[in-house]
Amino acid sequence: MSENDNLQEADGNKAINSNEAPLTSEGSQPESEPISEVTKTTIEDVVDTTTEEVKEALEPVEDTKVDDATKTDAHVEEIDESNAEDAEDEENIERHTLESKDYHAMSMEQLTIEFEQLIENHKVQNIKSQVEEIKSEFNSKFDALLDEKKEEFLSEGGNEIDFYYASPVKKQFNNVFKTYRNNLSAYYKKRENDLKGNLENRLQIIEKIKGLVNDEENINTTYKIFKDLQEQWRNAGPIPRDRYNNAWNSYHHNVEVFYDVLHLNRDLRDLDFKHNLEQKTKIIERAEELAADNNINRSFRELQVLHKMWKEELGPVSREHRDEVWERFSKATKTIHDKRQDYYADLDKASEKNLEVKEEIISRIAAISNDPSNAHNAWQKKIKSIELLREEFFKAGKVPQKVNEATWAKFKDAVRTFNRQKNSFYKNLKKDQYDNLEKKKALIQIALDNKDNEDLAATTPLMKKIQGDWKKIGHVPRKDSDKIWKQFKGACNAYFDRLNSKRDEANKELMVSYEQKNALLKEVNALELSGDSKKDIVTIKEKIAAWKAIGHVPSNKRYIDGKFNKALDALFGKLDMDRAKLEMIKFENKLESLAQPGGDTRALDNEQNFIRKKIGDIKGEIIQLENNMQFFSNVDDNNPLVKEVIKNVDKHKKNLSIWENKLKKIKSMY
Numbered sequence: 001m002s003e004n005d006n007l008q009e010a011d012g013n014k015a016i017n018s019n020e021a022p023l024t025s026e027g028s029q030p031e032s033e034p035i036s037e038v039t040k041t042t043i044e045d046v047v048d049t050t051t052e053e054v055k056e057a058l059e060p061v062e063d064t065k066v067d068d069a070t071k072t073d074a075h076v077e078e079i080d081e082s083n084a085e086d087a088e089d090e091e092n093i094e095r096h097t098l099e100s101k102d103y104h105a106m107s108m109e110q111l112t113i114e115f116e117q118l119i120e121n122h123k124v125q126n127i128k129s130q131v132e133e134i135k136s137e138f139n140s141k142f143d144a145l146l147d148e149k150k151e152e153f154l155s156e157g158g159n160e161i162d163f164y165y166a167s168p169v170k171k172q173f174n175n176v177f178k179t180y181r182n183n184l185s186a187y188y189k190k191r192e193n194d195l196k197g198n199l200e201n202r203l204q205i206i207e208k209i210k211g212l213v214n215d216e217e218n219i220n221t222t223y224k225i226f227k228d229l230q231e232q233w234r235n236a237g238p239i240p241r242d243r244y245n246n247a248w249n250s251y252h253h254n255v256e257v258f259y260d261v262l263h264l265n266r267d268l269r270d271l272d273f274k275h276n277l278e279q280k281t282k283i284i285e286r287a288e289e290l291a292a293d294n295n296i297n298r299s300f301r302e303l304q305v306l307h308k309m310w311k312e313e314l315g316p317v318s319r320e321h322r323d324e325v326w327e328r329f330s331k332a333t334k335t336i337h338d339k340r341q342d343y344y345a346d347l348d349k350a351s352e353k354n355l356e357v358k359e360e361i362i363s364r365i366a367a368i369s370n371d372p373s374n375a376h377n378a379w380q381k382k383i384k385s386i387e388l389l390r391e392e393f394f395k396a397g398k399v400p401q402k403v404n405e406a407t408w409a410k411f412k413d414a415v416r417t418f419n420r421q422k423n424s425f426y427k428n429l430k431k432d433q434y435d436n437l438e439k440k441k442a443l444i445q446i447a448l449d450n451k452d453n454e455d456l457a458a459t460t461p462l463m464k465k466i467q468g469d470w471k472k473i474g475h476v477p478r479k480d481s482d483k484i485w486k487q488f489k490g491a492c493n494a495y496f497d498r499l500n501s502k503r504d505e506a507n508k509e510l511m512v513s514y515e516q517k518n519a520l521l522k523e524v525n526a527l528e529l530s531g532d533s534k535k536d537i538v539t540i541k542e543k544i545a546a547w548k549a550i551g552h553v554p555s556n557k558r559y560i561d562g563k564f565n566k567a568l569d570a571l572f573g574k575l576d577m578d579r580a581k582l583e584m585i586k587f588e589n590k591l592e593s594l595a596q597p598g599g600d601t602r603a604l605d606n607e608q609n610f611i612r613k614k615i616g617d618i619k620g621e622i623i624q625l626e627n628n629m630q631f632f633s634n635v636d637d638n639n640p641l642v643k644e645v646i647k648n649v650d651k652h653k654k655n656l657s658i659w660e661n662k663l664k665k666i667k668s669m670y
Contacts, residue, residue, distance in 0.1 A: 101114065102397075103130075103133050103134050103137045104137055104394055104397075104398065105394045105395050106137065107141070108138055108141050108142060108145075108167075108169045108170075108173070109169050111134050111137055111138045111141075111173070112138070112169055112172050112173045112176060114134060115131065115134050115138075115173065115176045115177070115180070116176050118130055118131065118134075119176065119179060119180055119183070123187075124180065124183040124184050124187050125184070125187050125188075125191070127180075128184075131177075131180060135177065138173055140408055140412075142167070142170055143412070144412050144415065144416075145167070146165060147412065147416050147419075148415075148416070148419050149165045150163050150165070151416065151419050151420055151423050152419075152423055153165075154423075194237065194238070195238060195239055195240050196240075198236055198237040198238060198239045199239040199240060199243055199247070201232075201236050201237075202233065202236045202239060202247055202251070203247070205229050205232055205233050205236065205251070206247070206250050206251050206254055208225075208229055209226065209229055209251070209254045209255065209258055210254050210257075212225060212226055212229075212258055213254075213257055213258060226258060230255075233251060234312075248311065248312065252311075255315065256315075256316065259272075259315075259316075270318070272315060273316070273317050273318040276314045276315050276316060276317045277317040277318070277321055277325065279313075279314055280310060280314055280317060280325050280329070281325065283306045283309060283310055283314075283329065284325060284328050284329045284332060286302075286306060287303060287306055287329060287332035287333060287336070288328075288332045290302055290303055290306075290332070290336055291332045291335035291336050291339075296336075296339055296340050296343040299336050299339070299340075300336060300340050303333060303336050307333070310329065348400060350397070351397070351398055351399050351400045352399075352400060354396050354397040354398060354399050355399040355400060355403060355407065357392075357396045357397075358393055358396050358399060358407055358411065359407070359410075361389050361392055361393045361396065361411075362393075362407075362410050362411055362414045364389055365386060365389050365411075365414040365415060365418060366414050366417070368382050368385055368386060368389075368418065369414070369417050369418040369421055374425060376429065376475075379422060379425055379426075382418075382422075383422065386415065386418055390415065393411055430477065432474070433474075433475055433476050433477045434476075434477065436473050436474050436475060436476045437476040437477060437480055437484070439473050440470060440473055440476060440484050440488065441484065443466045443469060443470055443473075443488060444484060444487050444488045444491065446462070446466050447463065447466060447488055447491035447492050447495070448487075448491045450462060450463060450495065451491045451492070451494040451495040451498075452494075452495075452498075453495075456499060456502070459495065460499060463492060463495050463496065466492075467492060470488060507554045510551075510552055510553050510554045510557075511553075511554060511557075513550050513551045513552060513553050514553040514554060514557045514560065516550045517547060517550050517553060517560050517564070518560060520543070520546060520547055520550070520564075521560060521563055521564055521567060523543070524543050524564065524567045524568070524571070525567050527539070527543070527571065529571065529574050529575070533575050533576050533577045536571075536574075536575055537575065537577065537585070540568065540571055540572070540575075540585075541585070543568075544568070544585075544589050547564060547589075565586075565589065565590060568586060568589060569586065572585070572586055579658075580654070580657070580658050580661075583658050583662075584658070584661060584662070584665070587662050587665060588665065590607075591604070591607075591665065591666060591669055594607055601670065604666060604669055604670070607666060608663070608666050608667070611659055611662050611663045611666065612663065614659050615656065615659045615660060615663065618652050618655055618656045618659065619656065621652050622649060622652045622653060622656065625645055625648055625649045625652070626649065628645055629642070629645055629646075629649075
């Protein structure tokens with residue numbers, strides 16, 4: 001293999017290593033795809049060129065003006081700028097292939113971990129864009145959290161000047177960033193010295209090539225030196241990007257001058273031209289293949305490599321082919337450039353759609369904030385809804401860069417407004433809860449003061465009342481809820497346990513009465529009347545007197561009085577005697593059962609109210625019937641309708657007499 005073969009192969013491999021891929025629509029890069037084998041082998045099969053073939057030129061070469069690679073259009077300038085940037089750092093492969101994730105959707109903890117892993121696993125000079133994006137997202141999220149914590153602090157009565165919030169994750173992030181900054185500073189300090197040294201070396205190489213133009217004593221030696229200088233140029237290392245194009249143009253110009261002035265052998269010159277044409281044709285063909293490829297990112301990165309090879313690795317072609325090959329290469333470049341512009345235009349459209357989604361989310365947050373509901377449960381639902389909307393916002397993707405800050409500001413403002421309203425609600429709620437706490441403490445004190453009170457008749461209603469009041473008061477602060485409930489419950493239980501103990505003692509005697517009444521009830525149910533009303537009424541009254549003599553039963557056994565009354569009603573129903581007398585006998589027995597121990601007259605009161613209402617209803621019926629009689633003023637008293645009305649009036653008057661007697665009887669019970 002010739003010297004040129006080795007050089008081209010080495011430079012081809014070096015160029016391949018500069019493959020990179022731009023960001024995708026989601027902010028991440030596609031998986032790295034290798035440069036094709038076509039690009040790798042473009043510079044090959046170079047004819048050996050030895051010093052023996054270099055002879056004195058018999059004729060001057062054709063006029064060689066500035067090479068076609070210096071002709072620039074917008075689509076070519078984009079490639080040149082990218083390659084100039086890459087020229088500053090030959091170890092930039094990782095920077096272009098490094099995955100950029102959806103940091104917008106990550107939490108602060110996740111962002112910090114991602115930052116640490118970047119520093120640990122990658123070169124510091126290659127992670128700048130990722131670090132900037134991580135830092136921006138972290139600061140935005142932390143600022144939002146800080147605003148929320150500050151609002152909570154102020155809502156609880158804090159003074160703004162006293163507000164302070166320390167976050168462990170913020171401290172961790174700052175430490176990671178400090179490490180990154182120190183590493184980056186050390187890298188740039190070293191690289192600055194390296195770039196300056198490489199630039200000086202390249203400028204010296206250019207000067208040496210200039211000096212060869214005047215050295216025509218031994219063309220073989222001169223040409224060998226020239227080739228050695230070209231090799232040194234290729235291995236000279238990266239230089240500052242702002243000097244890249246100028247240095248290359250100067251180098252290329254002096255290489256052309258060397259060819260022109262030394263009047264190389266026409267065959268050798270034509271051989272170089274032919275070789276360059278063949279290799280540039282291969283580059284063009286590969287560029288045309290890339291122009292038809294729909295993988296925009298891969299096509300553009302490989303096109304950068306092809307332009308670098310065209311510009312740095314190959315010399316001129318014969319004049320007759322220069323415009324043709326360049327125009328063809330430029331056309332393929334423009335096709336890829338235009339497709340790339342369309343690709344980013346599509347990304348812009350996607351960003352616009354993301355913007356619409358985020359604007360809708362912001363509107364929904366505002367709508368929730370404007371919801372007038374002021375119940376705790378309603379606020380809990382709203383809080384959950386806001387959290388879901390926050391997650392949707394972070395997952396919605398990127399928006400156009402020009403509105404990114406404004407959209408983020410609108411989102412933070414909407415969330416901040418909601419948080420202020422939430423904090424205001426819970427601030428007032430806490431105030432109410434503390435008021436409730438004081439009220440319940442007052443009830444606790446009443447319960448404690450009366451739990452040992454021996455006046456059961458007066459204390460029992462009081463204790464029942466404060467239990468009802470407790471239920472009506474409402475919530476207290478959660479931290480106090482269990483404590484005060486235990487205090488209140490303990491005091492109430494102490495009283496009612498003592499009350500129930502005393503009642504149990506009394507109930508032992510009452511249960512004896514219950515058993516006696518139960519036995520008597522069985523006798524009454526089995527009683528057979530003689531048929532003699534006077535004699536039977538005496539028997540019934542004896543049973544009633546025996547029932548009364550037994551006395552009271554436990555409150556939960558009082559249903560037995562109702563059973564006894566039903567049994568009496570059955571017996572009275574069998575008697576053939578005046579209805580009014582029977583009603584009064586039955587009523588007197590009922591009154592005895594209504595009388596409560598301890599002077600409680602509520603049952604008697606209810607019965608008296610019932611009788612009064614009944615009397616009023618009967619009087620109303622009588623008045624109505626008597627009014628109806630006026631319509632029969634000219635009708636004979638023997639008329640069936642008149643007789644029916646008169647009969648009803650008499651019936652109601654008898655009932656009225658019975659109820660009035662009942663009222664007199666119940667009054668006598670007080």
